[in-house]
Amino acid sequence: MANNSNNDIPKTCKAGVVVNEGPDFKLAVEDVPVPEPGPDDVLIKLNATGICYSDIHYMLNDLPIPPMSTFGVKSPGHEGAGVVVKIGSNVKNWKVGDRAGIKPAYDACFNCELCWTGKETYCDDSPQIGLQYPGSYQQYLLSPARYTQRIPEGVDDFSAGPIMCSGSTIYCSLKESGLKPGDWAVFPGAGGGVGHMGVQLAKAMGMRVVGVDGGDDKKDLCMKLGCEAFVDFTKVKDVAEEVVKICDGKGAHGVFVTATSAAAYSSAPMMCRIGGRIMCVGLPPAGTAFAGADPLLMVGKNLHVIGTKVGSLYDTTKALEFAARGQLKPIYEVFPLAKMPEAVDKLRSGKVAGRLVVDFDS
The missing domain is CATH 3.90.180.10 (Medium-chain alcohol dehydrogenases, catalytic domain)
Known part of the structure; x- marks a missing residue:
């Protein structure tokens, strides 16, 4: 035909x-x-x-x-x-x-x-x-x-659509972060369109996941999807301090900034442990946010700032495979x-x- x-x-x-x-x-x-x-x-x-x-x-x-x-x-x-x-x-x-x-x-x-x-x-x-x-x-x-x-079979259109962008994008970021099973992955914006898929994928890859977002709805969603802990920025005064406490008192191996706010980007370096990675995913309007920190902090903590764009054909295929196995459900x-x-x-x-x-x- x-x-x-x-x-x-x-x-x-x-x-x-x-x-x-x-x-x-x-x-x-x-x-x-x-x-x-x-x-x-x-x-x-x-x-x-x-x-x-x-x-x-x-x-x-x-x-x-x-x-x-x-x-x-x-x-x-x-x-x-x-x-x-x-x-x-x-x-x-x-x-x-x-x-x-x-x-x-x-x-x-x-x-x-x-x-x-x-x-x-x-x-x-x-x-x-x-x-x-x-x-x-x-x-x-x-x-x-x-x-x-x-x-693939087993992924309906309503799930496949969002995976084409959000799922693929965060899969790519997780892959490029180099985080390993057992590492702490923190998601500012964990309850959002990209973040909630990142939580699931990170958990499926064996990482320990912390969600950061605002409100009880987002908390319930994040805990249901596999977060080990949740920090509510509307209730906690120093979010970064709370994140570090949760992550063995040392901080996150990777902070996946899926939120688009200046606050999410400025607090990410404070959440990281020595050698931590700040993964830039969310797109703030031009000129409204800054990724990174004072060079003294960057040097002192051996921090990496890595930006990743939308996923490749390969990344999208991989993200869809997680969905076909039931490990990613938008x-x-x-x-x-x-x-x-x-x-x-x-x-x-x-x-x-x-x-x-x-x-x-x-």
Whole structure:
């Protein structure tokens, strides 16, 4: 079955479209044309998309990058899951009906050192979907066949969507941290979309996990997902001191900053033991936070500051394997397509434990 009968594919589809890009943006659900795959593309019909705070950054236009409108893109989104409904004339490795996912990086050149060493998300030719190409807020969208993510059996679309970004991103950070089983891993922002997956993955990798976040809802979630201890920043005066106390009185081997606040970044070095790693994951608005500390502290504690971006094709595959084995279960709240604008507003207000996912079929 090389091609789909075009009768099944509509001419238009629903999409969450940004209106008035910038600080006063709104999201509206509109009809947009269904794209036609080029020779090397697949056309995917999404069943679900996660809503990520990076989407909000793109719509707010508060990162030091060109806005979506520069590229003529109106729909953000980069964590979709669905099925292939049409394939380009050159595509041999996909067939109609295969389950497929969309991740933050749209493609890569596969012809440079970064691509050859599994760092293809840093490649100069690795554009972002939902910024430079229409993203997963649009139900039917294109993806280069060579960079489309396969979704294994046993992982449903509502779980697979958020793993494409959050799960893959934090898997990559855990891998690059070099932490070993039995090491202390601390997650500021542990109850958030990225953090709550990090807690599960770190536990599955044999680490001892401490969650840092605010409120009883987040505490309950974190303890249920495998934290050994939880520090509530709304109740504890010196969060770093409490973290050090929990981690043998010496501090964490790794602090995975998934929160986006200046406070989360400034307290991370204080949470670390000698030789500790500060893993930078959360993206604060440009110029609002600083990663690291006074050089005297950095030297005195042999601290490492490591930034990691979204996961590679390999990282995403690995994160999905944890999910297929039941060791990674994204916590999510489902919104019907018509309520996508409400989901975006809810995430923007910061009142979300876990992840918000939009169901295109409801």
